Amino acid sequence: MLHLKRILLVTLLLPSFGFSQEEDVQAGKALFNANCAACHQLNRKAVGPALKGVTEKYDREWLYKWIKNGTQMIKDGDPQAVAIWEEYNRAVMTNYPQFSNEQIDNILAYTNYTPPAPAAAVATSAETVSQGSDISVNIILAVTIVIFTILIVMLFLVQRTLIKIANASGVKIEPEPRRNIKPLWKAVVENQFIMFVLVIGFLLSSAYFTYGYLMQIGIDQGYAPIQPIHYSHKIHAGANQIECKYCHSSARVSKHSGIPSLNVCMNCHEYIGEYNGEEDLENGYTKDFYTNEIKKLYSAVGWDEENQVYTGNTQPVKWIRIHNLPDFVYFNHAQHAQVAKIECQTCHGPVEEMEILYQYSPLTMGWCIDCHRESNVDKDNEYYQKVHEELSKKYGVEKLTVAQLGGIECAKCHY
Amino acid sequence: MRNSSILILFIGLTLISCFDPSKPNFQYFPDMYESLAYETYAESDGFSNGIEAQVPVEGTIPRGWEPYDYPDSNEGYEMAKSNLLSPLDISDNNLSQGKELYEIYCSVCHGDKGDGMGILAQREKFLGIPAYIDREITPGSIYHVLMYGINAMGSHAGQVNEEERWQIAQYVMKLREESKK
Numbered sequence: 247m248l249h250l251k252r253i254l255l256v257t258l259l260l261p262s263f264g265f266s267q268e269e270d271v272q273a274g275k276a277l278f279n280a281n282c283a284a285c286h287q288l289n290r291k292a293v294g295p296a297l298k299g300v301t302e303k304y305d306r307e308w309l310y311k312w313i314k315n316g317t318q319m320i321k322d323g324d325p326q327a328v329a330i331w332e333e334y335n336r337a338v339m340t341n342y343p344q345f346s347n348e349q350i351d352n353i354l355a356y357t358n359y360t361p362p363a364p365a366a367a368v369a370t371s372a373e374t375v376s377q378g379s380d381i382s383v384n385i386i387l388a389v390t391i392v393i394f395t396i397l398i399v400m401l402f403l404v405q406r407t408l409i410k411i412a413n414a415s416g417v418k419i420e421p422e423p424r425r426n427i428k429p430l431w432k433a434v435v436e437n438q439f440i441m442f443v444l445v446i447g448f449l450l451s452s453a454y455f456t457y458g459y460l461m462q463i464g465i466d467q468g469y470a471p472i473q474p475i476h477y478s479h480k481i482h483a484g485a486n487q488i489e490c491k492y493c494h495s496s497a498r499v500s501k502h503s504g505i506p507s508l509n510v511c512m513n514c515h516e517y518i519g520e521y522n523g524e525e526d527l528e529n530g531y532t533k534d535f536y537t538n539e540i541k542k543l544y545s546a547v548g549w550d551e552e553n554q555v556y557t558g559n560t561q562p563v564k565w566i567r568i569h570n571l572p573d574f575v576y577f578n579h580a581q582h583a584q585v586a587k588i589e590c591q592t593c594h595g596p597v598e599e600m601e602i603l604y605q606y607s608p609l610t611m612g613w614c615i616d617c618h619r620e621s622n623v624d625k626d627n628e629y630y631q632k633v634h635e636e637l638s639k640k641y642g643v644e645k646l647t648v649a650q651l652g653g654i655e656c657a658k659c660h661y
Numbered sequence: 662m663r664n665s666s667i668l669i670l671f672i673g674l675t676l677i678s679c680f681d682p683s684k685p686n687f688q689y690f691p692d693m694y695e696s697l698a699y700e701t702y703a704e705s706d707g708f709s710n711g712i713e714a715q716v717p718v719e720g721t722i723p724r725g726w727e728p729y730d731y732p733d734s735n736e737g738y739e740m741a742k743s744n745l746l747s748p749l750d751i752s753d754n755n756l757s758q759g760k761e762l763y764e765i766y767c768s769v770c771h772g773d774k775g776d777g778m779g780i781l782a783q784r785e786k787f788l789g790i791p792a793y794i795d796r797e798i799t800p801g802s803i804y805h806v807l808m809y810g811i812n813a814m815g816s817h818a819g820q821v822n823e824e825e826r827w828q829i830a831q832y833v834m835k836l837r838e839e840s841k842k
Contacts, residue, residue, distance in 0.1 A: 279785070279788045279789065280788075280789065281789065282789060283788030283789035284788065284789025284790065284791075284812060284813040285789065285812055285813060292813070293812045293813055336735070337812070338735055462686065463686065463687050463688065463689050464686060464687070464688045464689055464691070464694075465686060466685050466686050468682050469682060469683075469684075469685055469686070470682045470683060471683050471684075471685075472683050485784075486769070486780060486781060486784065486786065487769070487780045488769050489764070489765045489766075489768075489769070491765045492765055492766055492769065492820070495765075495766075495819075495820040495821075502701055504701075504702075505702060507819065509815070509816070509819060510819065510820065512815060513810075513814070513815030513816075513817070514781070514787065514815075516813065516815065517787055517813050518786060518787065522786075523786075562711075562712055564704070565702075567700075567702075567703075570700075572691075572693060572694040572695075573693055573694060573695065573696040573697075573698075574693050574694075604682065
């Protein structure tokens with residue numbers, strides 16, 4: 247479906263390219279994305295000013311000079327150059343002496359370019375496609391229903407003709423006489439053996455379910471609270487392949503993995519102000535929905551998008567904690583993620599596919615112990631070399647499990 | 662008999678349907694489950710801003726931390742570029758540490774090879790990331806950029822400590838050398 251949409255989009259857009267002016271724009275776009283986009287956006291202020299309409303603000307020669315060597319112009323005291331330089335807190339724009347005038351023309355052509363609005367066309371065609379698939383399902387349903395009704399009607403007809411034939415050939419079909427039998431349930435209740443088996447079965451199964459219910463008390467497997475910002479691991483760690491530790495950076499060195507502070511988010515989101523990725527329409531996650539969530543992040547860190555400055559007006563984001571061991575257990579991330587080199591996904595499940603994060607493992611004592619019984623210790627770790635050697639000798643084994651290292655002693659986890 | 666089994670079935674169903682994934686489960690005598698001490702990042706009324714995690718008092722210096730004297734300005738950047746030298750020797754250990762850290766913190770944008778084509782650039786989410794080869798950089802300037810950030814790149818000082826920053830800088834210089842070839 248999505249595939250289809252993209253192909254449609256491409257085919258719809260393709261015819262509009264191919265003119266030489268469009269080629270300039272394409273070349274300009276490539277140059278712009280590679281060189282200027284870090285600091286300039288077309289329609290909004292970023293590190294530098296918005297570039298849409300800049301050709302009207304200055305004359306061409308000035309722009310050539312500025313882009314090739316703006317620093318020199320500022321030094322020489324060109325009034326326009328100094329004015330914009332002061333306005334942007336004396337931020338230095340990179341010089342591009344390597345560009346030819348034509349290349350700069352291309353870039354400027356791109357900054358003035360308004361793409362023809364294909365949005366409406368794409369939307370309708372996408373709709374027809376989606377209706378198309380619905381229709382085909384509906385058609386299949388209707389056809390099967392018709393076939394079944396025809397079959398039923400035919401059965402009746404056949405029965406009727408059969409009876410007619412039987413009548414005609416003189417065979418009498420007598421309806422079976424109704425005997426006076428006991429209803430089934432009464433028979434069952436009166437049969438002691440069946441009752442006995444049923445009662446036992448009932449007791450056993452209710453004991454089973456009660457036990458199951460009691461044993462899951464206090465276990466939050468599957469817990470997925472609604473977070474104050476709809477932050478999606480599927481988009482960040484999945485589609486955009488951001489490393490877990492980019493955000494959960496203390497997992498390398500401490501007990502806690504930690505939730506990233508908002509300045510980490512802003513490393514990317516000062517730049518990424520709106521969402522343009524894939525949508526999930528079934529759940530109502532549209533682009534607008536996602537963009538709105540990014541705005542929530544902005545209001546929490548106090549980022550004024552319009553002027554690209556921090557207002558200093560911040561609020562903490564109240565993330566709801568999901569994984570939480572009881573207070574009497576000690577668990578350390580660095581020991582597992584860094585020392586034992588266990589992938590985060592072993593314990594936290596397929597996080598990169600989770601739109602909303604949930605608790606994947608039960609986090610019971612049995613779960614910890616099972617893994618400690620089965621896992622081997624990484625014996626290349628220099629820090630523990632001596633301990634590992636002595637223990638190997640003591641147990642007479644090549645590979646040590648965590649349990650042999652003492653990973654199932656109560657005091658390792660409870661103190 | 663029949664009625665009671667329906668009743669039990671009903672109770673069972675309500676118990677099962679009680680499980681709402683957006684709410685935590687019941688707990689049985691959670692006396693020692695919830696910490697009396699403040700939990701990491703929790704809310705707390707012990708402080709005026711209501712948060713447990715506090716910023717260190719101004720002027721405090723953690724043990725082993727060295728102040729960084731170059732200011733966050735164009736002049737500071739130029740000064741760091743020419744004067745600031747790495748305290749680490751170039752070694753395989755530092756380089757492999759640097760590689761590991763680089764691939765966590767920098768690859769998304771700068772790419773594994775330092776050519777500016779990380780996954781975010783490929784997907785056109787974050788544009789204009791330079792290849793290291795196109796910039797005049799020194800270990801000192803890389804360290805400075807990691808401390809304060811530069812233009813569209815943010816500071817990474819909160820994610821990597823001093824030694825780790827130098828290890829990354831060493832590895833970036835190695836990538837730059839390699840891409841010259």
